[in-house]
Amino acid sequence: MKHLKSVFFMLVIAALLLAACGGGEEATQAPGAGGEEGSNKTVTFIFTQEFDNLNPLYTNQWFTAITYQLWSCYAWTYDDQNAPVPNLVTELPTTENGGISEDGRTLTFTLRDDIVWSDGEPITADDFVFTYEMTMDPNNTVASQSPYDEMESVVASDPHTVVVTFKEPFAPWAATLWKGILPKHVLQPVFEADGNLNSAEYNRAPAVGCGPFNFAEWEAGSFARFVANDNYWLGRPKLDEIFIRFVPDDASQIAALQSGEGDLGTFIAYSDIPALEEAGVQMFTVFSGYNEGLYLNLGEKGHPALKDQGVRQAIAYAIDRESLVTDLLLGRTGVAATYWDNTPFVDPSVAPYPYDPAKANELLDAAGWADSNGDGTRDKDGVELVLKYGTTTREIRKEIQAVFQQQLLEVGIGTELINAENFFDGYAEGGPAATGSLDIYEYSTTANFPDPHTSEWFCDQIPSDESPDGGNWQAVCDTALEALFTTESSQVDAAAREATFHEISKLVFDQAYWIGIYWDPDIWAINSRLTNVKLSGATPFYNIMEWDLAE
Amino acid sequence: MSVSDQPVNMIAEIEAPSLSLSDLTWRRFKRHKMAIAGLVVLFLLIIYSFGGAFFVTEKYANFTDTKERLQAPNAKHPFGTDTIGRDLLARTIYGGQISIIIGITAAFVEVMIGIVIGAVAGYFGGKIDAVLMRFTEAMLNLPQLLLLIVMAKFFSSDIKNIELFGREFSGSVVVIIFIIGLTSWPYLARIVRAEFLSIKEREFILAARATGTPTWEIIFKHILPNSIAPIVVSATLGVAGAISLEAYVSFLGLGVRAPTATWGNMLENAYRYIESAYWMWFFPGMFIVLIVLSINFLGDGLRDALDPRSRTV
Amino acid sequence: MTNARKFLEVKDLKTQFNTPEGTVYAVNGVSFDLKEGETLAVVGESGCGKSVTMMSIMRLIQIPPGKIVGGEVVFRDTDLLQLSEEAMEQIRGREIAMIFQDPMTSLNPVLTVGKQITETLRTHTPMTQEQCRARAGALLELVGIPDPIKRLDDYPHQFSGGMRQRVMIAMSLACTPSLLIADEPTTALDVTIQAQIIELVKELKKNVGMAMIWITHDLGIVAGLADRVIVMYAGYVVEEAIVDDLYENTLHPYTLALLQALPRADRRRDQSLKSIKGSPPNLLVEPRGCPFAPRCEFVREKCIAENPALVNVETNHKVACWVDVKTGALR
């Protein structure tokens, strides 16, 4: 005991001396990066979020979903023009090819006959039915049941044919259906043993996939690796390995891209683009349906002025979106006119409200809002025109808020800026947007790009104590609009549906329920050593098997 | 780290000088040159933040001009401009006010809770002491930053702006003050309790009790003044701690919200521009380092002067 | 004994401390000498500078805040104040040893007693580990600790106060020094233990034959112990005399006051103990007159104006006072 203690003290002293000799740490060693290039074509992707779960059923997470083009498979993907590319199916069903029934409720999918899982097992209609069953099983805590909950039945009429019957005609199927198929031969036994798939091994380590790459490894918090799938039916990809590193910090991501330690990164802020371009990184701007906009709260808790169309339009006239786009967004995007800008359903005839403070003043005066007490903000019947303008804590949104606050004040509209950490929380959780406690919400969303459908503006979707889960946070209840949406959602004829959407766009624009700010595309930074890179908005890595490294 | 850490026993042998306590404190304090420097710098920073308000308006500090964004320091904008063209000089002035207010009030909250819990536990002892100290230990059982994050998240919903002195602040200022105060007090509570435990057994307290002095009077008039030294030191260092903590939570996106500027959230906003716009981080960063440094030196000096025997950093 | 040559001579020693409160004038020109084998007692109230004087001799004053500002300490023809720190280390423990007031705090609590004794030996002698241990055991035995070899492995807290002081004594005697400075070694002990320790030291001194300086504030224990006494006040030596002479023929008012404050068996019942009135001197100000003047019952104007020097007034009896306490007249 005593001896041990002396040893302890000796250690302390020895360590002291050692530290004295060793000195501090110095950055003298070179990591010898890129030493053995050529032998193995490995590229490093940087994701700012780690996967939750690799099972397509169990996550809505965008970063996980984009990897399905690597190792899993969609029945069809979308190319860089947002046109569908059949993958597991021979073609997309249409009324013309008989894939869609007369009443629009039944869809028939014919599968290719050469599709196989990475272990060599064929992919059959049974796998599709299994995917449906697993999604709907009450014991599985899947992330989303949409659109499978709209279905009446899914039947495998033969190994290569899947027949889906919806309860009602369902137009937005193309963008939502069959995004990731589960291998029945792997997961059926797991489900039988556990009663659910919630903690299946597959969720973390999907040994069997159907993409150009195979899952190899995922180390929590650190990285995931995918290696080329030699069994891929469209041929082996040109790259050998994709290494995905999870880097949560944006600034670190930029540093890694600049230093060449990362080959691909996304969600790049506009302000970082010049530095990256200077470092020789190629930038891709890809539209995926997101348009940043102001949602005006028409609900009971919302400011009374917002129920007036003139006031809503005045807000649109009062904000200078052109300069915002040129200065803050470095001119790399455009002003959004409608909710559906840059989707296949956009109405090109709608142009954004111009910046016209005089017009805004005129409209506000006409609506009876005037600054009677000289405090700088307009008022009417003793109510000040001061709006609670809330958004998330994202940097660019905070900046836009500050700019708009100043411009709105110039026309006599006061604003109280709010940045809520819990902006997207639900009604029951007291989320500020869901409970309607704000007057203006700024964010961008898309329902099912490239499909334009949204249930955001249905009257019965206004959240309340009785139905806390409604999604109509801005409480727009417009019977004309609702009728158009109802029509649209069951129009299986694409042209007719597009026409309906143009009507919807015009209505929302005229009423200024939603005021667009700017197109919010995904900005990708990709090392110039990567070639053949194409990116799509809906399924970014749709041609990943063609990507290659420049010599 | 104090002068008196040196052979006290030898000096103690020499008879006590006939100096008043405050004289003595001041003379001890004066010897600590860094503390004097800290006091001067702190004073200048306060003048800068609060005096600066007479030269630039808050409206100007929040005035955006996207045409003039990210300008390097120049004659019009001596500290340059930020990403939406706001003048950084004006923003450091108003940001400084909030940072300093956060520092002082958070330390005040900390001290109040610390004193009440420490005093009650130390004075009454027994079951009350056991319960309060359990609670204090529970707080100490977790890293402060993690606790702070949980609390910041808890209070982050539905923050209203507040108006005070004709100015509008983000309600998050109050939230930050309270959560920093609420997570910082346990150390102080333990110090106060220990002081109370020893002082309450002294003769003059026993005498006061014997003569029927009311309890609150004993606590606040007799015991508290005698344990003021460690409290003052803790409070001083608490101010610096609160200012740096605010910068930390800002980085994690849980700090003071726009449009209210603080040195902490200005530094956080500059984070992405570390290479491209040095002026965005240099000025708020320098102010944070200066104020934290000067308060720490001040606290160091105060400890030497008031409370020679303690030795924590 | 009077024929022995002076081997320690302190001349005009001055030590000051720079404290936050100002400069403390702790020792203000102390001079005395010591012959081989002689025992000198240094007496004074606490704070009179007696310990600081001894620490200055040993060069144990912490610099800063302390500073030896002047004087000489000639030990065997060498001025200790001029020696390098390394050379001084050779003197300490080997030539001059010291024991301290509080045995509770003067021993290192985390080292065994054996280790603390042997390290002196290992520093100053070429002895091996085994020899050191044997010697340490012998030393413990010498100071009267039972079962000495076994107790070498004990830690200080396993000894009682008196025993610890015995350990300190053993430690100081390790290298048979020629001078032992004992700084109030019995103050912190019970009266019975005090007597035992004094007896022990007396006996050891007789056997070892070393010189000794014994610091105390208690004139009562000086009589049987010392050959000569110096009395200090406020950093000055105010009286120096052969021990008996001091009691019989007290020349300084301060010494007189000290003696009157001493309980004595031969004191008459009605004769009350007298404490010294007034408060001890403030060492923060350099005194102009006699430092004892404010408390002195014989005070004269001259006392306040001028500080008397220490002069030989009788054979082997020096005093620093303007007043003849027997006649009340100025000298």
Next chain:
Amino acid sequence: MTKYIVRRLLQAIPLLLLISLILFVLMQNATDPLATMGGRTPTKPEDRARLTRQLGLDKPIYIQYLYWLVGNDWAKTDLDGDGVAETYGTRHGVIRGDFGTSIVQTGRPVTKVIGERLPNTLILMLTSEVIIVLGALLVGVYSALRQYSFFDNLLTGILFVGYSMPIFFIALSTMYIFSVNFKRWGLPYLPTVGMFDPKIGETPGQIILHMILPVFSISFISFAAYSRYIRSTLLEVLGQDYIRTARSKGLPKREITFIHALKNASLPIVTVVGLDLPLLLGGAVVTERIFAWPGMGRLFIDGIDRGDTPVVMGILMMIAVSVVVFQILTDIVYAWLDPRIRFD
């Protein structure tokens, strides 16, 4: 001693219950795990309703805490949403060793989620701690011996600047200097993020290389506190009577410092380090984020952001328990080092 340990452990139980209750209430109300579920759009209304039911988030908070604590295998829940509770729960509760499953990483046991991050955090934090303590000893001893010398003041100044700087700033600046710019200037450079280079693999050399910047950042800001503590502790010890005794024995200065002083000073230092060790388990929230180090700090922040109560609770309770354990261990080590203390 066994009696002492048992007593301390028993005392810790109500403490841990109290901590868990407070934290659970805070966490449950802090974030809505279903808000976006990590996606870019708010969760669909129907899915939100279903998941709330399936995850038991519709239950009152005290029931949720009870289930977390003692499990729900004795209570029936409604999984299919028909309003009839039909299925027994599967959780055993914390007191039976089941920390539940992660909400974000659907169905994965919390212990597993934490377990795979823990080694990464430990390697980072322990290395930093060792460097901090050794460096601080060196600096602390130096400045105690040369108090108020030029170097003492200089070191104090530098350390305090480090102490005053927000760590995210140090971390990112060093990354830009030593990784991005050094590479641009053709100098030997350090890696930016992660634990290793995928082309080389997870070798010890790679990990060390990737650890340099994060360890530097963590050490730089914590150095001041430790070295100042060591300095003042040592100064206090150097003023003790037994140091004077040692000097009076003519011992060389080195021996006095390293044997007499340091041995005594190590007691409070060991205590401080011992009590700090369990707090290292929480990882370095900011540093791990910036350098993309897959440790506990990131797991914690992710858990908070996504409302993953089971994981956050798991981390916090693990730390709380370790604090209790380390308090006991520190007491034992202290008693072992200090001959004056014995448990019996």
